[in-house]
Amino acid sequence: MATEEHGSGLQIHPMDQFVVKPLFGDGPVHWYTPTNVTLWMGIAVLAMIALLVLSTRRGARVPSRGQSVAELFYGFIHKMVEDVAGHEGLKFFPYIMTLFMFVFLSNMLGLIPMSFTTTSHIAVTAVLALLVFLTVTLVGLYRKGVGFLAMFWVTSAPLALRPILAVIEVVSYFVRPVSHSVRLGGNLLAGHAVIKVFAGFAGAMGVASVVPIAAIVAMYGLEVLVAAVQAYVFTILTCVYLRDAVDEAHH
Template identity: 70%
Template sequence: MASEEATGGLQIHPMDQFIVKPLFGGDTIHWYTPTNVTLWMALAVLCVVLLLVIGTRGRAIVPSRVQSVAELAYGFVYKMVEDVAGKDGLKYFPYIMTLFMFILFANFLGLVPMSFTTTSHIAVTATMALAVFFAVTILGIVKHGVGFLSLFWISSAPLVLRPILAIIEVISYFVRPVSHSIRLAGNMMAGHAVIKVFAGFAGVLGVGAIFPLAAITAVYALETLVSFIQAYVFAILTCVYLRDALHPHH
């Protein structure tokens, strides 16, 4: 975490926590190699299954604590999809619910000491963002055909400005997966790097590490909030993109 080199300078390596490593020896990583990334993604999936499948299997009228949490998450995402994408978007609720819960648990698991934050990697977040991008684009084309292009034509703007605005809209549309993925990965990486820096100072200072420990506590609390907010932002942006695909004229 932190060390004193021969030069006498303090060495802190906050980015080492994001290194992808094989689980079973060696340094070579192939596409089929189990890594710390795949392990913690699998654990996130397992947590989702435990909460939404195992935790609700009783379907009790008076729910247990686990069932109450599952129902709260279900109602929260359902209401979000309905409010943003409309009634037509509810048929795609399972997909958005899956995205939200996976990202939420991946973020929270990343806060466990000695764990790995899978959502801090662009490879993970970009895969999800591209899946959303292609899904809503194909949906829009299938449902509306050429009419889907009306999404880029601002009919309420003055006629002379419409071609310029159309170019801007096309560029912003194809930038969506970039911003969608970088926002999540960047926020998770930045927060964990800050915690690692303060932890390095605390390890060096020893008993005098009151300020670094207080800073770690504050940043950790903030990261807990950010973990939920980033899952929410990813899901609600997916709802916005879905709404555009379903109702491009709006």
């Protein structure tokens, strides 16, 4: 987070922390190149395995700290899926639980100094959102067939307005992956960039840096909250979308 002062003034580059770099060498990044993104996604997966698998493998009556945390997450997500997507939605609980934990742990790992926030990249969040979109669409078509398209026909509206509303519903349905991914990536990217800007001022102001340092502490606390809330929002939206595919009720 260093800043430099040249003849043109203070130089702060808050977006440098989001640059994708190869782990080995300085060559170009191809689709098969191991990068800082793949490294930290791998660390998130390992953290998820450690929390959900290794810490619960004994299934002790008196749970350890790790098992207690894992059971807390399990109960929280299970209730969310059941409340939002219904009993039929529980069939997809393992997928939704894995999705939540990956996003949550990726967000939290990104708050470690010198780490990389993988979920700040639209390339990552877009893939997650597209997987949700394809899952919901394919499950809906499999379970309901052509009847799945009834969700676009608002029967409660006047007949003259139904074609217009159908177009709006179709457009909004296909925009879901965009809003789903941008909401997560944009919030994390913005918060980390603001922290980097404050850090740049703190490094340049010397003794007077107490103000930007205080701002960094406040922003860091806010980012911890944002990391948890955005994982929750991403997951609950997944449950809402899944309800369209498994719920028998139509508009």
